[in-house]
Amino acid sequence: MAAPTVTVALNAAVYAPGDEMIMTVTYSDADTRPVTVTVVVTDVRGRSSAPAQVTAVIDPLTLTVTDDSGRAWTKLSDNGAVAGYQAVA
Amino acid sequence: MPRVTVTARDSGGRTATTTADYQVSSPVLGGYYLSGNGNPVADLAGGNFRSLTQYRSFADGYLFPGWNKPWLTELGRAGMKINMVLELKHYGAPYAREQTFRVNGRTYTVPAPAMTIQQRPGTTWPRAYGYDQVLSGQCDGLFARALAQYQEMDVGMNLQLASELDTDHEFGTTEAGGAYTWAESDARAVAALTYIVTWFKARGLPADTTFSVGAGGFDRACYQRTHPEALMAKLDFLQWNVYATSATHTALARFCRTKDWAVADLGPIALSRPVLIAEWGVRSAELPDQAAWIGTVPAAVAALNAEGGPRIVRTNYFNSGWGRLVPKDIGLAALKRAYTTRPYV
Numbered sequence: 001m002a003a004p005t006v007t008v009a010l011n012a013a014v015y016a017p018g019d020e021m022i023m024t025v026t027y028s029d030a031d032t033r034p035v036t037v038t039v040v041v042t043d044v045r046g047r048s049s050a051p052a053q054v055t056a057v058i059d060p061l062t063l064t065v066t067d068d069s070g071r072a073w074t075k076l077s078d079n080g081a082v083a084g085y086q087a088v089a
Numbered sequence: 090m091p092r093v094t095v096t097a098r099d100s101g102g103r104t105a106t107t108t109a110d111y112q113v114s115s116p117v118l119g120g121y122y123l124s125g126n127g128n129p130v131a132d133l134a135g136g137n138f139r140s141l142t143q144y145r146s147f148a149d150g151y152l153f154p155g156w157n158k159p160w161l162t163e164l165g166r167a168g169m170k171i172n173m174v175l176e177l178k179h180y181g182a183p184y185a186r187e188q189t190f191r192v193n194g195r196t197y198t199v200p201a202p203a204m205t206i207q208q209r210p211g212t213t214w215p216r217a218y219g220y221d222q223v224l225s226g227q228c229d230g231l232f233a234r235a236l237a238q239y240q241e242m243d244v245g246m247n248l249q250l251a252s253e254l255d256t257d258h259e260f261g262t263t264e265a266g267g268a269y270t271w272a273e274s275d276a277r278a279v280a281a282l283t284y285i286v287t288w289f290k291a292r293g294l295p296a297d298t299t300f301s302v303g304a305g306g307f308d309r310a311c312y313q314r315t316h317p318e319a320l321m322a323k324l325d326f327l328q329w330n331v332y333a334t335s336a337t338h339t340a341l342a343r344f345c346r347t348k349d350w351a352v353a354d355l356g357p358i359a360l361s362r363p364v365l366i367a368e369w370g371v372r373s374a375e376l377p378d379q380a381a382w383i384g385t386v387p388a389a390v391a392a393l394n395a396e397g398g399p400r401i402v403r404t405n406y407f408n409s410g411w412g413r414l415v416p417k418d419i420g421l422a423a424l425k426r427a428y429t430t431r432p433y434v
Binding site for chain 1: 091092093095096097100101103105106107108113115117431432434
């Protein structure tokens with residue numbers, strides 16, 4: 001099993017009090033692979049449904065965010081590779 | 090400096106951790122100047138004023154805190170950030186001659202000011218101590234007198250050398266029979282102001298003393314000439330003044346004009362310094378609703394500080410000249426409202 005990787009980028013180095021702060025987290029793991037399962041139902045007379053797909057992620061990563069100033073970071077988006085967080089300066 | 094830590098963990102418990110540091114700046118300090126270096130205490134009452142500009146001539150015998158200005162010491166001790174503009178310019182006739190005075194038991198004789206500045210056609214050109222006079226040590230007594238008073242006052246402040254070098258040099262200068270172009274005057278000023286900063290820094294100064302040089306900021310080439318890296322390395326702030334004198338002038342455009350030039354033209358040392366707006370104002374002749382214009386300033390300053398580059402950290406409203414508040418009570422109320430708005434809080 002491989003270890004995960006993570007990098008972060010803030011949208012500024014200095015914020016004024018009250019500014020919106022945006023953090024972009026980019027993460028991955030060599031073991032984390034999306035798997036797409038396609039299901040087709042066929043009846044006894046050979047009639048098939050349209051294929052239905054579902055995507056599953058094997059060994060998904062969990063992100064934890066802490067801030068030593070006590071600032072709360074809220075997740076705005078996450079597509080499994082890039083997550084966006086927001087806080088108030 | 091706050092730090093945010095992000096950990097990614099897989100189902101097997103393997104982790105990767107990274108961090109990012111950031112800063113949350115202090116609020117911008119809202120400031121003021123009252124005409125004639127007047128006592129502003131009554132005007133400041135009930136407002137979030139944390140910064141103040143004052144003007145003194147090195148020719149004057151009373152620079153710190155100034156003649157009949159004990160209130161300046163009181164404000165400084167109470168935490169008001171003072172920007173003290175110290176000018177080689179002579180403010181009037183009474184002392185426009187040689188001066189002899191004693192400082193800490195030593196007698197100094199300083200010759201009459203030999204330079205003319207602000208040579209606008211059709212006006213009487215003010216006198217100033219000349220850049221050659223500074224470089225030859227003839228003005229050291231003036232600096233010693235100022236230093237002794239400053240140490241006695243013992244309130245750390247920003248010492249802004251010159252009010253507006255561009256205004257001083259715009260029409261050339263003369264000194265002791267020599268005539269100098271605007272660009273030549275800028276180069277001479279850089280040498281002389283470097284001498285003055287170096288002179289003060291070599292001596293004991295109250296804690297939290299900082300330095301800057303003054304510019305109106307209305308001429309790009311002059312701004313570049315007067316802010317070389319060697320001088321900026323000795324200074325703590327960039328500085329320019331901001332006035333709205335046309336109905337078309339927006340706060341954002343007026344505050345960012347000199348900033349844009351600085352960012353394009355100056356070196357990394359200069360651009361690492363925060364910005365002190367020693368004067369800002371809106372002229373009632375063209376913009377009679379001064380209150381409305383003042384109300385747009387917080388958002389403009391916040392926007393400029395959000396875009397990167399040197400941060401504006403103090404803005405001192407100039408209630409005099411072009412910025413005179415007419416009527417005063419309405420303008421002052423607008424200023425107090427502005428200073429209770431982000432980024433001033």
